């Protein structure tokens with residue numbers, strides 16, 4: 001599975017906003033490594049810089065110094081919809097209105113075809129669902145609406161997941177879909193007595209890195225508008241239900257461990273997942289190890305609860321960007337080896353409990369188990385800190401169709417045999433929910449098939465990419 005974008009928006013008169021945005025995007029690099037971009041407003045003009053590659057590759061110091069002004073939005077991208085080439089990198093720009101506007105989007109719309117049809121737009125002429133939203137907004141602005149009005153008109157007919165930042169002349173808007181699928185939070189630069197500006201970002205560590213204070217999360221359906229006068233808020237869209245539907249995989253896998261989501265630190269919830277996983281069954285073993293990164297805190301929790309010592313068994317190469325598409329098993333094994341290397345002395349002759357966050361196709365896990373056995377592991381007992389992944393995601397995560405989801409088509413023992421582990425066990429849905437302590441406030445559709453929002457195609461059919 002791949003994350004699907006990080007967004008940032010900052011308004012801070014007198015501060016070097018492009019460098020602040022750079023640091024915030026750098027903290028969100030894990031949410032998208034395909035491309036990065038930034039848009040600033042100054043002298044009645046919006047300037048956009050974006051390209052394929054990591055944040056540090058796209059922005060040189062000279063580029064950042066040229067991106068002056070008090071207003072900025074930024075984006076890191078992994079494409080779940082549309083083209084992966086640089087033209088689809090974000091922010092997306094349209095020239096409609098006083099100085100035009102630029103938009104960055106984390107999420108995935110589920111009714112892009114209907115939206116395009118209704119507006120008489122050839123969907124194939126759009127670079128992505130975000131490009132389509134920008135086009136629809138531009139039309140409303142050209143019809144005489146303000147950008148805020150345009151956002152209300154367009155997003156009220158958009159379905160799916162969106163945490164969006166939009167830059168226009170002298171303002172940054174940040175809006176979240178009525179379910180709150182993807183995270184978005186607000187922070188203050190400076191102090192309440194002497195405020196220096198405001199920041200919105202996908203995850204709270206992006207606030208920490210620029211020295212901002214976390215204020216609160218943007219509510220489902222809410223739009224905040226930041227100007228040099230401060231922050232205003234409107235409930236742009238009616239919340240979809242009385243309970244939020246934050247993606248449960250933000251806790252399991254996507255978000256950084258130091259991120260706070262709905263008041264819970266992700267690292268702590270991952271440890272609890274491991275503790276509860278250990279309570280489900282007992283298998284004798286010599287060492288509990290986690291698959292970096294998100295499997296590690298869960299492994300620590302497992303070790304604590306089981307009394308089996310925690311140890312490190314895999315070293316991760318931290319400098320891997322977008323991994324290559326690995327269509328066959330040999331290439332997939334090569335891409336696992338590129339990313340992870342076993343600590344042979346910790347593994348040889350040992351009975352291992354290996355904690356990982358999820359199994360999607362199963363082929364990567366299969367390659368991992370083989371690598372551990374080749375390194376001399378005596379037994380490999382796989383423990384997974386999410387329940388079986390049975391249904392595709394339509395809300396901003398890149399997952400295969402049902403046909404390719406291992407758990408959708410195989411029993412537990414068939415999966416164990418396919419992967420090559422000695423034993424295999426998944427955390428139960430009840431235990432996952434209880435680890436997160438937000439019962440009913442998370443989307444878990446890929447585990448249950450209970451989609452909280454309309455999906456674009458009949459369940460089980462293709463994802464409807466274009």
Ligand code: SF4
Pocket residue numbers: 181246247248249250392393394395396397443444445446447
């Ligand atoms: S379907 Fe799964 S991955 Fe997608 S938003 Fe819901 S919980 Fe997250």
